[in-house]
Amino acid sequence: MRNLLNITDLTTGEIDELITVAEDIIANPEKYQDVCRRKKLATLFFEPSTRTRLSFEAAMLDLGGNVLGFSEASSSSTSKGETVGDTIRVVCGYADIIAMRHPKEGAPYAAAQVATKPIINAGDGGHNHPTQTLTDLLTIHRERGSFENFTIGFCGDLKFGRTVHSLVSALARYTGIHFVFISPEELKLPRYIIDNTLDKQHLSYEETNSLEEAMPRLDMLYMTRVQRERFFNEADYIRLKDTYILDPEKLEAAKPDLCILHPLPRVNEISVEVDNDPRARYFAQAENGKFIRMALIMKLLGLKA
């Protein structure tokens, strides 16, 4: 039985395979509409989410399956003190596959220790969010046609931004990518990612605090939100939250084929005026999330069209 707890659980070949299936789903959706008939996906969201939960549910419904679950801890037995392990043991009796989001880091690993059905980590605190990474990879692949030879900028909260950490480690498997990390000093990429991934694999990267300076060199720009929920100190959040705001003026210096991504939700970091720019691809990115999750559900259930 396979789980997806961390993007590193998948080999490069498996990621490529998921992207190939997702692109085939986009091209031929009718081929997949009954693949999961009579199968049930449980979405256990111990923490609120809009996109991730709905995209999982839409993915299962588009595969012809059914969904059940809860969307916040207060509507589950967690509010009565039930452990993650007990919840999972019970739900394994009701569903064929489980997607779970939990505010505590490592909760999906605890779930996987007792589960008899595949577990998908749909986000565990500031730790991992592998299906967002798969979404980002599918989007990059659809926009560029490959994962090689481009410059990608990551801008905003690179310290707590789990989507950034996972995407960097996933892209590190490919060649010819130059990474530009744009952040204030307090929200720089953690040292262990620089040591264990970038330096260890001799990857090309730079760190800067100026989005304007980096902009002309970028082929892809991955914007992130400064997340209020990751700060213990509200004053630090308020001081840092509007450090970078992408607006049409800043985009004047960008390449005409720049591709702007954002895991969403955004707050102020991308001006709404940018939404109509053809280089803004973040809503297409969100839609891609459904297709890659369809491919993933099929893979973990061992089903093919």
Place this chain on the structure above:
Amino acid sequence: MKIDSIQNGIVLDHIQAGRSMEIYRLLGLNRLDCSVAIIKNARSTQMGKKDIIKIADRIDINLDVLGFVDPGITVDIIENGELVEKKHVQLPEKLVNVLKCKNPRCITVSEPHLRSEFLLTDREKRVYSCAYCDTRYHR
């Protein structure tokens, strides 16, 4: 100072000076009913000074704990006053229920009944990472 040699039991030798109490605690030697001698700062030609623990019983020793605390430790098995086996320990790949994660956001902190697991992620720097949340622990 003279400590009697043991007839049947285990000698943990070549412990880095100052580490014996940590080993005593991690191995739970306080729970034993037999004699346990801790010798601190014994003279050593190799190490200058070292700690030694003598246990007057053949108990199961968690070699992973020893390897984690100090991979230079040797484990001597004594039978009828004779050394019958000498074991060398090494840095273990996995530590179970030895360390506690210090990350307040880790599930093992809010659900302390969970089995603690740390994996060796950098042998050279002796870094272990929590299997749940990847928080790093430098030895």
